[in-house]
Amino acid sequence: MNFIESLLVLVVAGLAAAWSPKNSYVPSTVNCPDDIVLVREANGLSDNETEWLKRRRPIAKEALHDFVKRATKNFSDNSLVDKVFSGNDSHAPVVAIGASGGGYRAMLSGAGMISAFDNRTRGADEHGLGGVLQGATYLAGLSGGNWLTGTLAWNNWTSVQTIVDNTTADDSIWDISHSLVNPDGVNVFGTADHWEHIFKTVRQKHKTYNASLTDLWGRALSYDFFPSLYRGGEAYTWSTLRDAEVFENGSMPFPISVADGRYPGTSVISLNATVFEFNPFEMGSWDPSLRAFTDVKYLGTKAVDGKPEKKGECVAGYDNVGFIMGTSSTLFNQFLLRLNTTGMPRVVKSIISHFLKDISKNEDDIAVYSPNPFLNTSYVSNDYTSSLVDSKDLYLVDGGEDNENIPLLPFLQKERGVDVIFALDNSADTTEYWPDGSSLVATYERQFGKMGKDIAFPYVPDVETFVAEGLNTKPTFFGCDAQNMSDLAFTPPLVVYVPNSRMSYNGNQSTFKLSYSDNERLNMIKNGFEATTRNNLTDDSNFAGCVACAIMRRSQESMNATLPKECKQCFQDYCWNGHISHNGTKIQHNDDYTKSASPSATSSSKGGASNSYSPRSGLSLFAFMVTVAGLF
Incomplete structure (x- = not known):
């Protein structure tokens, strides 16, 4: 039995109960408790997430402890390690990893970055960050x-x-040697058959639900x-994961997909977008414009104020994995529109054109969730409009449309x-398709607007x-330095920013490159590993x-413990030192990492407000920086 066959057996045997009820893409009615309430207020973690954390924390703590011990074994004094990991599980550092958008470039480069943190990767312990x-x-x-993390x-x-290792298998994952728009290459009939299956399943859903x-x-x-799944998992649901042993027992991280709310004919920026998350238990938003979550398993259920219109009847199967992963990447809907008039096979053009007749042009880049699970x-x-909860449908778009990529x-x-976030940035901010920090700037700015009053993000x-x-x-x-961020709502996580950069390969491929050869795939992944590990730890051992x-760091600060001299040197080498450059001139705000850094300027950010402000001063952000620099 080969790898793919083994994987299929594991998936089908362990998860069949959570698949779409009709074993198809089309949702259907199922029984649910008469007194079920599908929506809760976003006033804390869900009970399900809280219970899951009890299983995950001891596993994560042990793995982190092993990594930190190995990484600091040559420190002159590594007593801090034992102090940090000596308490109960809930006091161990909490690590999060976020993978940016950017099409297949982000998926492949991000895969290399993720593999650098994974002790299942050959060489990651010796030449990388295996165990994180x-x-x-x-x-x-x-x-x-999200294509990466979801896969x-x-x-x-x-x-x-x-x-x-399974690149050459018949059903290898990420076989993108042909464009997904033309998956069978010169076999036009194969491509036509492929798209006809897709169209039929979506058309069936569209008869009852407002497909997009x-x-x-x-x-x-x-x-x-x-x-390995039938027709790419047309009956495979997002909520399936909650019943998978590897997730249920806490052996993997808690996966989250991100999308933005946007109504047809409107635009979003980082300061006004309602940001939605999908996790194995729920979808919804922490933002004050919604402040609610719903059970992701029962999306598609007609409900008012979270209560099904028909007692004991819910809908299941709406939360198709591909649909949710597509929701986070609706920007690429434009591919289907653009290629509709260019090199797409004629039969595919016909299929997509036929479907486009049924949807509004204003919904080209929108995922429609119908009915709206948050209705009423x-x-x-109180100081927000009720537009999100008044609409019969919920409209979501690519999670990067608000510039928080x-x-x-x-x-x-x-x-x-x-406590610490590893921010993996494979954005194409520059004309050469490299990141320039815009995403961090947009997230930083957000906390000073109405939508971000309950979040905290460090100065950038x-x-x-x-x-x-x-x-x-x-x-x-x-x-x-936590002590220098007292102006923020609370002490934010330390952010380890890992940008895509050229090491052994040009990882700055176009976002709209839809096919990669096997060699290109492997080189993109390799370059991502190297960018994350400082060139396999050769640039800095x-x-x-x-x-x-x-x-x-955050645990050490809370305990007021002494930093090893090696950590002090690390923070001098890697922490942003507060320099701000204007027109090529560096302005020194701080002498070293231990001094307070000034907030970010916004004039270079895309799509954001023209200025922001310090939470206390109320000055425009540029004026605030100049004041701090002593130039007034």
Whole structure:
């Protein structure tokens, strides 16, 4: 039995009970308790997540302890390690990893980054950061990053190494040698048959529910992510994971997918977008414009104020894995529209054109959730409109449309108590398709607007500084000193920023590149590993120890324990030192990492407000920085 066959047996045997009731893409009615309430207020973690954490924490703690011990074994004094990990499980550092959007570039480069943290990757312990993934509590993906995290999680928590080792298998995961729009290459009849199956399943759903172009997109994606399942898992549901042994027993991180709310004909920016998360138990938003979550398993149920219209009747099967992964990447709906008039096979053009007649042009990049699970719920903050809960349908779009292209907001909820975030940035912010820190800037700015009043994110420089000082080319730490962030709502996590950069391969491929040869795939993954590990720890043999210091930092601060001298050196080497560059001129705000850094400038960010402000001063952000610099 080969790997794919073994995987299929594991998935089908362990998870069949959670598949779509009709064993198809079309949702259907199922029995549910008469007194079920499908929506809860977002006033804390769900009971399900809380119970799951009890199983995950001891496993994560042990894995982190092993990594930190190995990474600091040559420290002159590593007594801090025992202090940090000597308490109960709930006091151990909480690690989160967020993978940015950026199409297949983000998926493949991000795969290399994730593999650098995974002790299942050959060489990751000796030349990388193996064990950090095993010690992570949360793992979020957005758009292309969600293709990565979703693939790993919903394939029985497979590893990038396993995927790489099976590249030549008949049904290999991520076989994208042909465009997903034209998956059978020169075999036009095969491509036509493929798309006809997709179209028929979506059309069947559309008879009862308001399907959208995202349904087509999600179905097409699934063939590459779940090739061992019938028609790419057309009956495979998101909530399936909660019943998978590898998740249920806490052996993997808590996966989260991120999308934005946007109504047809409107636009979103980082300061006004309602950010939604999907996890194995729920979907919803912490934001004050909604403040509610619903059971993801029963999406599609007609309900008012969270109560089904018909007692004892719910809908299941709406939460198709591909549809939810497609929801986080609706930007790529434009591919189907663009290729509709170019090199797409004629039969595919006909299928998509036929479907487009049934949807509004304003919904081209929107995933429609019909009916709206939050209809007439009552948790929206008083100073917000009730537009989200008044609409009969819920409209979601690509999680990167608000410029927060790294899915960080789920980790900034105080209830989750995250201590350190590894922010994997494979964005295409520059004309050369490299990241420039824009995503961090957008998330930083958000906390000073109405939508971000309950989050905290460390100070970051403006985009110009990111580029001028090369912070977008190598790992950088932000928020190294908790005592200097007292202006924020609470002490935020320390952020380890890991940007895509060229090491052994040009990882700056176009977001809209839809096919990669086997060689290109492997080189993208390899380059991502190298970018994360400082070139396999050859650029800095102490980098693993510095990552260990970042993981322990918040615990060390709370205990007021002494830092090893090696950690002090690490923070001097990797923490943003407060420099702000304007027109190529560096302005020194701080002498070292232990001094308070100034908030980010916003003039270089895309789609955000023209200025922001300090939570206390009320000055425009640029004026605030100049004041701090002593230039007035």
